[in-house]
Amino acid sequence: MSTYSSDSSVLIASAQCEQKPGKAGTGKSLCTAEHLPHYPYILYGKGGNLQAYQGDRSFSALKKFVESHKGDANSNPGPIPDAHMPTCPATNFTGGIKNVKLNNGVEMPMLSLGTWQYSSSTAEAAVKLALQAGFNHIDTAMNYNNQDGVGAALKGVDRKSYFLTTKVPPVQDASSAYAETTKDLDGDLTSLGLDYVDLMLIHGPARSCKATQEQWRALEDFYKAGKAKAIGVSNYCISSFDCVMETAKVTPALNQIAYHVGMGPDPEGLKSHGDKLGVVTQAYSPLGDGSSELITGPLVSGIGKAHGWSGAQVSMRWILDNGVPLTTKTTKLSHMKEDLAIFSDSLKDAEKKQLDNAKSPSGRPSWACRSQESIVV
Secondary structure, three states, rough: OOOEEOOOOOOEEEEEEEEOOOOOOOOOOOOOOOOHHHHHHHEEEEEOEEEEEEOOOOOHHHHHHHHHOOOOOOOOOOOOOOOOOEEEOOOOOOOOEEEEOOOOOOOOOOEEEOOOOOOOOOOHHHHHHHHHOOOEEEOOOOHHOOOOHHHHHHHOHHHHHHHEEEEEEOOHHHHHHHHHHHHHHHHHHHHHHHOOOOEEOOOOOOOOHHHHHHHHHHHHHHHOOOOEEEEEEOOHHHHHHHHHHHOOOOOOOOEEEEEOOOOOOOHHHHHHHHHOOOOEEEEOOOOOOOHHHHHOOHHHHHHHOOOOOHHHHHHHHOOOOOOOOOOOEOOOOOHHHHHHHHHOOOOOHHHHHHHHOOOOOOOOOOOOOOOOOOOOO
């Protein structure tokens, strides 16, 4: 149990189901379904007169609530700060992750665990840990060469309990693009051990418009066959969309691009262009190349103090506040919990404006785009 006490007579206790016995607490079970929608479960009051708090869970709101409920320090104290709730079976909770609706009505969780640069064994361990922590969206790709590990982690997990995104690589030869892409799409399912994926992306545009169109045609047929709930693209430029929409029967649901503080809220006009088409923009590399500026820099760290957040959490929350879902990457449980906590509060308008105007670290939304007006490369 973690606690925040305003004085010796008033206590707010935030708890989750615990796997180890502890000292006797209030006797309140936190494992029932009726309590989970109010996670973290918070009790307040004096002595044995405890009540459930069901208000805003943001740090600032909780602190204000505690301060407004200060009592007489000489009165009967509440439960001791290190009190533990009774032992309960481990319970996963993903209710804090918000969804975004794609253009075909599919609901996609706005936070996903990425697996780029992970070996199969590392990806398997990370995905298992992420699901336990509360993640319900996993991101992988054929070119990551770890889909077998991701599939192993998902084996036996309720298929409806998670959202899976994967990708096929660009194919440059227009004459073989459809056939090669179709083969890669089915190969993804085989590697993952799944009958369908929730979102299938083309990892980048081909160098010619015709090859790009042929690849998209293969994804449309894959989608029509029920092997993907939604289809989209990654690293697409405005010119890439101009090309694919000439022949598309299905509008891409999503474009996954590099997107972080320092690039501005609409880098190279890609987000606003996607908005016009009904294409959701998703961020990869939310902390840039791991720049300390977005993790411990004075701008993000200073803003974080008002929310009880780290600088990295502020950087990721800025992305969400622009209506952009994101994929993050970690193998550490502590970092996973920090990532999940970005849904607890939102930035103030003045804070967001500061981050909108940041010019550093700079970046490009796609390796495939030379400029806003670039041709498909």
